[in-house]
Amino acid sequence: MASRLRRDVLVAETTDRTSADVIVVGAGASGAALAARLSEDAGRTVLLVEAGPFPRRLRDFALELLDARLIPGAQPDHRAVQRYAAHLTPERPYTVVRGRHLGGSTTVNGGYFVRARRADFDRWAAAGNPAWTYDRMLPWLRALETDLDHGADDLHGGCGPVLVRRASLAHPAAVAFRDAADHLGHPLEPDKNDQAPPGFGPVPCNAVDGVRLNTGLTYALSALGRPNLTALGDCPVSRIVIRNGRATGVAVRQNGQETVFCGGEIVLCAGSLVTPQLLQLSGIGPRADLERLGIPVAVDAPAVGTRFSDHPQLVLEWSPRRELGAPHGSWLGGCLHLSSSDGTHPGDLEILQSLVPLAGLVGGTTTVPGAPLPFLVSVQSPGRTGRLSLRSADPATPPRIEYGYLASPKDRRRLREAVRATAELITTPAFDEISHGLLQPGPDVLNCDHALDGWINRNIGTAHHTCGTAPMGPDTANAVVDQYGRVHGVHGLRVADTSILPTAPLRGPAATAVLIGEVIAHAMRAELP
Known part of the structure; x- marks a missing residue:
């Protein structure tokens, strides 16, 4: 796999060769879980690309990224954090942050790992996503965790990757x-x-004995020994390559040059700010916004970025x-x-x-x-007041982010x-x-x-719980993906991060982000319709 990949990164965009059966964009809460689960099938090759650093061993993580008494995301200019200018209200400029490192925001957040409420799941299911009821999600919530306080029972897991302990x-x-x-x-x-x-x-936490256990540690590192999984760090994706209605690869910027990796299926797990930006840069978004910037329209998707929610x-x-x-x-x-x-x-x-x-x-x-x-x-009441839109067709230009609070x-x-x-x-x-x-x-x-x-x-500030920038549902006027993350109107492209939640849950979304990776990986492995 690795040697084939090195040859493929040099080929032109017109190549028909495949770098991997699945390319996962982003190794955060959802992406690390999804890539690890997909690579459990030895016959499927997976390429996991992360925009930030990708340490290969526990000892390669900076100590402050592991110390559960600290929040690296709160530290100005921390190298594991990507900062974005935003407006919480028209009069309130603000800087919002996301993890840009293996583990994504689970590496730099507070370790809060509280499940969404039953009402959240049932509200998402009622939006045309019947797989997302609480009763159908509970087995996956149990499967992803080892609850060190309760052990395995009807509500808690006893053998999952994420260790959970209450503060x-x-x-x-x-x-x-x-x-x-x-x-x-x-x-x-x-x-x-x-x-x-x-x-x-x-507070239930993914932190044990003072160590913040991000999804890089709990999912990705244990999977790196598999010959069918290749992971690349410091590899930001600039757009999705779409031909004749199908996603065929991703373009990345390395050493000032654009390189294309080709894949059988592309899964965006870049987070609720970067994922909608990538969709729009790739021609999937509100037609008028794309045409204004000279971006060729692949799919007129009016719900991309237009009504997100946060707390x-x-x-x-x-x-x-x-x-x-x-x-x-x-x-x-x-x-x-x-x-x-x-x-x-x-x-x-x-x-x-x-x-x-x-x-x-x-x-x-x-x-x-x-x-x-x-x-x-x-x-934390559910509401959809935010808007994320492109300022420019240049991937290096951050998007415009308006929360619409108050x-x-x-x-x-x-x-x-x-x-x-x-x-x-x-x-x-x-x-x-x-x-x-x-x-x-x-x-x-x-x-x-x-x-x-x-x-x-x-x-006013924000809890950094953005959801719904590419919401799931059957109605293409109000949704971008179906309940298993497949992008409406584009074959071979999925979204698997909190972008797909129609509204932010009544609790912080970190546990739900991991759940999304688990559920969509299962849907892909089982070829669910």
Whole structure:
């Protein structure tokens, strides 16, 4: 395989030779899982191409990429991160990040590994994707994990690649959070992966004994010894080659030159920002946008990038009365899910505790003497307000990314409710013992809707949970792929990452991203219609 590939990379685009039966673009949460599973079939050759570095051994990973007490994605200009300019609202410019390294964002994120809710799966299934009901997905959720807390049972897996353990609640700040939630009458939710009513509990993580176990470690490295799998790092794809309605290869930029790898089937796993960019650069997208940039239209796909979803997030910091010590094992403390007042999506507000100061997360250290500790406060109701479009036909030009946050009164109301719920926690006796109180917003702002809306507008951030830039469904006006990732109108091309989720789930999407790789690999291996 390797020697055949080296010959093929030099051939012209008109070649009929094949580099691999399947080319997987992106070795992140979905792509590493999908490539590993596909290569279990010895008769199928797989080429996995990753835009960033592709270390071949555990010891080749930078230490901060393994330390579960840190979030490399929060560190400015980290070499494993790709940064994108965006607007969260028309007045709020922001920088969003994605992993650009083996393991993708699972290498640089917080290690949060919480399953989507039953309501999420059933909502996606109702959009014309019947394979995606919770009951049909549960076997795959179990198969991808080894739950070190629960072991194998009807809900949890005992022999999958991803090791899952819940974060400890022993830190003094986590104890205070638990007691504050109890004081305010919030129920306990000891296992956030079992679909129980939302409440307070520990966070399931793909981190064990302080090590963040990204999908490069859990899937890709163990598969590299297979002769039918070839992996290339530092190999960004610039477009998909499409001939006569079929995807036949991918063009990559190496050493300033374009090279084409030919494949029998192409699977885009480049993530929810790069995948829609590649589709549009390849002529798959809204016709008017493509024609404006002079890109030949292969398929008029109006849903590419036009209505994505994500979770708006705010950081609320409180000041400890004394040094509480560094966390052990993970930066994460407890997590409270509660429902906004409209009650349409139970558990749609998330209050996630960091045991590391924000200055530490940004600076790559677990302690910062005298620094406040943050809560990450998100509204996770499903909504589709974002738009991703091309600025240029040049692959080196980043896309335009507009989140459309705070556009409706209910968006603003839910965020006000989440902020006030967090502030209320910090006023309880449990927090009073260890905290001087919330830094901001102050009481005058908290008690005035108009003032609080202004504070939210100035401080709004995002949870980096983008989904739906190439949504699945049967209707080509509103969907880009079918329920198994096949791109409508192009043979031999699939998408397998969170781009295909019609809406972001009510929980962070990392576990669902791995699930997508597993499910679409199975569909390909079983040749599901």
